Amino acid sequence: MRRILLAGVSAAAVVFTSVTPGFAQNLAFPIGEGAFSWQSLADFTASHQGLQGQELTIWSPWNNEGDATQWESVWRYFEQATGVTVRAGSSPNYEEQARIDIAAGSPSNILILPQPGLLADFAAQGALSPLGPDVQAFIEQNYAAGPSWASLGQFAGPDGTVAQYALAYKQETKSFVWYSPDNFAEMGYEVPTSMEALMELEAQIIADGGTPWCIGVESGGATGWAATDWIEDLMLRNYTPDVYDAWVANEIPFNDPRVVDVINQFGRIALNNQMVAGGTAAIAATAFGDSPLGLFTVPPQCYLHRQASFIASFFPEGTVAGEDYDFFYMPTFESKPELGSPVLGSGNLVTIALDSPAARAFIDFLMTPIAHEIWMAAPNSAFLSALTTANLDVYSSPALRQQGEILTGATTFRFDASDLMPGPIGAGAFWTGMIDFLGGRSAEAVTAQIQATWDAIK
Amino acid sequence: MLDQALYAIQIVAIAVLGFIAYYWGANWVLDRSLATNATMSHETIARRDRRRTRIRPWIFLAPALLLLAVYLVYPVFETLRLSLYDRLGQNFVGLSNYQWAFGNPADWFRSATDATGAPIIDAATGLPIVLNQGDPTFWRSTLNNVAWLIIVPSLATAFGLVIAVLADRVWWGGIAKTLVFMPMAISFVGAAVIWRFVYAYRAAGTDQIGLLNALVVAFGGEPQVWLGIPWLNSLLLMIILVWIQTGFAMVILSAALRGIPQETLEAARIDGANERQIFFGIMIPQIAGTILVVWTTITIIVLKVFDIVYAMTNGENGTQVLANLMYRWTFISGDSGRGSAIAIVIMLAVLPIMIWNIRRARAAEGAL
Numbered sequence: 001m002r003r004i005l006l007a008g009v010s011a012a013a014v015v016f017t018s019v020t021p022g023f024a025q026n027l028a029f030p031i032g033e034g035a036f037s038w039q040s041l042a043d044f045t046a047s048h049q050g051l052q053g054q055e056l057t058i059w060s061p062w063n064n065e066g067d068a069t070q071w072e073s074v075w076r077y078f079e080q081a082t083g084v085t086v087r088a089g090s091s092p093n094y095e096e097q098a099r100i101d102i103a104a105g106s107p108s109n110i111l112i113l114p115q116p117g118l119l120a121d122f123a124a125q126g127a128l129s130p131l132g133p134d135v136q137a138f139i140e141q142n143y144a145a146g147p148s149w150a151s152l153g154q155f156a157g158p159d160g161t162v163a164q165y166a167l168a169y170k171q172e173t174k175s176f177v178w179y180s181p182d183n184f185a186e187m188g189y190e191v192p193t194s195m196e197a198l199m200e201l202e203a204q205i206i207a208d209g210g211t212p213w214c215i216g217v218e219s220g221g222a223t224g225w226a227a228t229d230w231i232e233d234l235m236l237r238n239y240t241p242d243v244y245d246a247w248v249a250n251e252i253p254f255n256d257p258r259v260v261d262v263i264n265q266f267g268r269i270a271l272n273n274q275m276v277a278g279g280t281a282a283i284a285a286t287a288f289g290d291s292p293l294g295l296f297t298v299p300p301q302c303y304l305h306r307q308a309s310f311i312a313s314f315f316p317e318g319t320v321a322g323e324d325y326d327f328f329y330m331p332t333f334e335s336k337p338e339l340g341s342p343v344l345g346s347g348n349l350v351t352i353a354l355d356s357p358a359a360r361a362f363i364d365f366l367m368t369p370i371a372h373e374i375w376m377a378a379p380n381s382a383f384l385s386a387l388t389t390a391n392l393d394v395y396s397s398p399a400l401r402q403q404g405e406i407l408t409g410a411t412t413f414r415f416d417a418s419d420l421m422p423g424p425i426g427a428g429a430f431w432t433g434m435i436d437f438l439g440g441r442s443a444e445a446v447t448a449q450i451q452a453t454w455d456a457i458k
Numbered sequence: 459m460l461d462q463a464l465y466a467i468q469i470v471a472i473a474v475l476g477f478i479a480y481y482w483g484a485n486w487v488l489d490r491s492l493a494t495n496a497t498m499s500h501e502t503i504a505r506r507d508r509r510r511t512r513i514r515p516w517i518f519l520a521p522a523l524l525l526l527a528v529y530l531v532y533p534v535f536e537t538l539r540l541s542l543y544d545r546l547g548q549n550f551v552g553l554s555n556y557q558w559a560f561g562n563p564a565d566w567f568r569s570a571t572d573a574t575g576a577p578i579i580d581a582a583t584g585l586p587i588v589l590n591q592g593d594p595t596f597w598r599s600t601l602n603n604v605a606w607l608i609i610v611p612s613l614a615t616a617f618g619l620v621i622a623v624l625a626d627r628v629w630w631g632g633i634a635k636t637l638v639f640m641p642m643a644i645s646f647v648g649a650a651v652i653w654r655f656v657y658a659y660r661a662a663g664t665d666q667i668g669l670l671n672a673l674v675v676a677f678g679g680e681p682q683v684w685l686g687i688p689w690l691n692s693l694l695l696m697i698i699l700v701w702i703q704t705g706f707a708m709v710i711l712s713a714a715l716r717g718i719p720q721e722t723l724e725a726a727r728i729d730g731a732n733e734r735q736i737f738f739g740i741m742i743p744q745i746a747g748t749i750l751v752v753w754t755t756i757t758i759i760v761l762k763v764f765d766i767v768y769a770m771t772n773g774e775n776g777t778q779v780l781a782n783l784m785y786r787w788t789f790i791s792g793d794s795g796r797g798s799a800i801a802i803v804i805m806l807a808v809l810p811i812m813i814w815n816i817r818r819a820r821a822a823e824g825a826l
Contacts, residue, residue: 096789103794121792125546221772221790278661281683284774285659301661424791432595435774439686449594456558456593457545457793
């Protein structure tokens with residue numbers, strides 16, 4: 001009965017793609033053609049035989065159609081190589097579903113989540129299997145800024161021993177401002193290279209009768225996260241990485257004057273009705289994926305949109321990178337050269353929640369360059385990889401390649417703070433605090449509230 | 459998709475057939491093992507008959523009892539246990555989850571600072587008093603739940619009653635009642651999706667896809683972010699539940715109104731009572747029992763309200779309610795202790811109404 005209920009619930013909430021393995025599979029790129037590292041696939045195939053007929057379940061955050069299709073094109077090669085049948089699932093509430101699956105004792109073999117904080121929880125509960133020192137060594141040696149990517153996947157197990165539980169796969173850089181080159185050309189605007197120049201551009205746009213920014217932070221059960229990214233990006237542009245790290249670890253209180261200052265800098269834009277398309281009120285009411293569409297209307301509702309690399313998959317169909325839209329690195333203050341070029345990013349972490357030989361093989365597969373290149377090359381993808389052995393030439397567009405190079409060349413790289421903070425803060429009080437801030441409460445009041453919540457979970 | 463449909467049909471068929479087989483089979487086994495025939499002594503026959511009668515109800519009750527035990531009784535005790543444990547349910551923490559929610563009652567009505575704003579020093583310890591007035595979101599949710607409890611059952615019952623009375627007087631009353639009843643068939647999440655479009659907001663100057671804002675703009679007003687305005691937003695969410703539940707109230711009350719003896723109404727008319735007097739003096743007292751049942755039933759639904767808030771605002775902008783707060787703590791923050799403590803609070807709030815309802819139902823049966 002319980003199974004029936006669970007099956008009913010998941011059937012309603014989840015889209016499962018299931019396929020029978022066969023020889024006539026359509027692979028995204030024919031094996032042996034192009035600049036791909038096909039040799040790594042051949043080596044992987046040779047060393048991972050004997051798994052035919054096994055099943056592998058994967059739970060990932062990739063639930064929108066574009067991501068799901070591109071992800072499928074990657075694991076098809078794994079199916080082809082090993083004969084394992086993959087059942088990949090996701091849902092818009094993937095974090096909650098992952099927690100429910102683990103609590104119910106029926107997790108998928110492979111669990112992929114973009115929140116290290118959540119995975120640390122699972123590891124402490126004993127719900128994840130360590131990947132072993134080989135994986136750790138691999139990440140440290142083969143990823144750009146390897147030790148930082150490796151440490152993101154290191155958690156304390158149920159007995160307190162820290163081990164490598166996760167492999168980083170599919171990175172995102174967040175520090176981008178998107179714009180339409182046509183609109184810029186028409187108005188004679190130039191891409192700002194410093195924060196000061198960006199502020200001048202904002203003033204110029206308003207003077208010309210336009211609206212500088214499109215901002216939307218509505219995201220169902222996760223409403224507010226897009227605003228936290230703004231705070232994090234501004235934090236890295238105003239204060240040293242040490243301050244950022246102390247903020248994430250709550251070594252400085254959340255209502256530290258520096259945090260309040262950064263939130264008020266966001267408020268300079270977000271709380272000014274002239275600065276944001278639709279005014280402040282529209283921010284919390286607009287879905288994050290819909291908000292950049294204002295760039296593409298005629299006349300444009302806005303000229304600038306700050307969002308991570310993945311947002312390109314939400315742009316209108318048929319728009320071309322470099323022509324219809326482009327991006328620039330969110331600039332730093334000329335007056336603060338000592339902070340260098342910080343990059344804010346995030347990434348997905350692949351873990352084993354239900355151990356099996358096929359799951360181990362899948363982790364091995366994701367360590368091959370080909371598993372990264374397939375997605376890098378997918379049209380309209382927003383896939384970036386910090387794996388240095390992956391061939392940058394396969395990126396589907398020059399823009400994506402440029403983003404990939406920003407990722408591998410950052411002087412300071414910091415992971416999304418809200419994803420690192422404990423769940424009740426990073427996926428709760430911080431979001432709510434930003435909504436309250438947009439609703440008119442002061443930065444002092446909301447940060448004090450967030451700190452109070454943090455105190456209450458210590 | 460088709461796979462899932464076939465799977466579901468299979469499961470339903472197996473479950474139904476399985477239960478039929480169980481009932482029929484168990485009954486057959488009972489009849490066979492305690493069979494009687496003419497060769498037996500009277501005492502044996504009587505004993506076997508007695509025993510059969512005694513065992514049979516248990517056979518038929520067993521599946522229901524088992525399911526209730528597994529899905530209702532066990533979760534209650536497990537929730538109670540978890541509410542006394544830490545976030546991962548591993549270490550006993552006593553009542554601290556409840557203290558987190560409610561705070562210290564001694565702190566509720568005092569301030570940590572005096573009139574001048576200086577901290578008050580505790581005479582006993584010499585340290586500034588640290589107040590624990592509980593979790594503000596918990597209190598806000600409780601307050602919202604109370605507002606829901608007062609507003610939704612009253613409005614739904616009142617509208618239901620008015621429609622039930624008036625619909626009988628016009629020829630299109632049947633059609634009106636059907637339309638009012640229809641939202642009952644829509645799930646809460648489905649209703650929330652519909653009303654999201656009613657309340658949707660687009661920036662001024664662009665096309666309003668929300669019905670309410672389209673109307674406001676048509677009359678020359680400024681579009682509003684309806685779900686972002688504290689207090690009004692909660693009220694707008696309540697309207698959705700009223701919209702759903704009015705049909706239920708209407709149907710039950712309509713049936714009750716039909717049951718009023720015509721003689722009492724005629725007698726009142728002959729005595730010169732006007733319509734208003736008849737409604738309040740004759741009709742209402744006679745269906746008072748039914749009104750209470752409708753009221754309490756809706757009250758219980760309101761106490762459990764979750765879907766609408768979850769799908770519409772997710773509790774942001776001050777619209778949080780207890781059930782959604784429980785969900786957030788359990789599944790988003792991963793703290794089963796606090797989540798369970800909130801669940802227990804909701805259960806304790808529902809319990810008196812449930813008991814009262816059951817008592818009433820029993821009394822009504824006894825009276826029949």
